[in-house]
Amino acid sequence: MSEGRIRVLIAKPGLDGHDRGAKVLARAMRDAGFEVIYSGLRQTPEQIVSAAVQEDVDVIGLSILSGAHNHLFPRILELLEEADAEDILVIAGGVIPEEDIAGLEDLGVSRVFTPGTSTSDAIDFIRERIGA
């Protein structure tokens, strides 16, 4: 009965109003047995990191379609480090151009999923990395 369940925060940083993808992924993760905290639209990096810490999540999934990833993601990673929470796995999805991916991964984003990714790829990746 004592099992650590994988907890994931799905967040939409910045200004874009489309969360269909985030919700599809959240639903798939729920069905995979994860506890998914959905924090809603238009979140600041501060809100996302604070929610992740309070919820003691293993993973943050960032969904972004606005093109502001190179501006928002570094800030999120910086705040995680300040909060002593850099052990949280950060993954991202949405519309992120190929040429930006390497740079984001260098910063500490573990994996960037591009359009067309199957939800099970993201789930398998998390299971592999968290090991539960």
Added chain:
Amino acid sequence: MRTAERDKMVEDIRAARPAGLARAISLIEDEAEGAGGLLEALHPHTGGAHVVGITGPPGSGKSTLTDRIVKHLRARGSTVGVIAVDPTSPFSGGALLGDRTRMADLATDKGVFIRSMGTRGSLGGLSRAVYGTIKVLEATEKDYVIVETVGVGQSEVDIARVADTVVVVFVPGLGDDVQAIKAGITEIGDLLVVNKADLPGASRIESTLESTLNLAPPRVEPAPKILTTSAERDEGVVDLIDMIVEHLALAKTTGLLACRRRMRAKAEITAILTRDIAKRTEISLSEPGADWYERLQDGRTTPGALAATIWRKLVIEEYEGVEDENSREASPGDRRGEHRRSHEDLL
């Protein structure tokens, strides 16, 4: 968990450091080793918060109302912990916890700590971890702990055994006056809130609740109060908070609070025991080579007799020779082994 580790965690909690606090709650949720010891260590620092329960049907606006209540309480200088419970899937064991979407602005307020929680198999509208999480939040000296239940149907009334003040949220459009006189959640509220008062039908619900209360037999506890709110428009929320505060003040003087706290302690003890016994029963019945099912089928035993045997075995293994809770550490050692040997073939 080592003592040093536990002491550090208690220190983090007492200092309200978010990461330590959050990890402690996870430990309790996972019923991990060390969770029991941590709660024992925190116990002297608990009991200081006003625990407010918010319950009501799905979509009645509990989260939005909680968000507004917290903002007004913060404006009054109070600190607040929020436990927001959503259902765990009985099929996958996963959960989608979405209450935070209504409380986004509160995330960065240092005087507020919000934790989302899946029910993880509990059926009464809460999670078993709620009792422990309240204690953790109380140990951070929060003035209020708000417990938001899952969206309830009619009979998920565990919150009545947990909160000092219970707020039941109603909304227009969910049925006629027979619904309001049914047993269950309509009976547990200290404050009955008709939310979404801007929608048509709100005043009808209000008058239905009023006439229902007029029909109620006299009771020892003060009669519930009815009020209307529109959480979305932030209307009526200040009045609600005044009533919550008033309820606690009255409960303190009338002895109702002592009665509620006693009920919470009782529910917590029962929950711990039920969990432990269920766990041990599961272990007993899944022991390799156990032939209880075969004997049951042959008619050599009955479920009742098996249950009695497990119960006896539990008592002998765990509690015999322990005088009271203070001598729990003094394990009866060898004697315990003897008993185990003489009883191990009972099943």
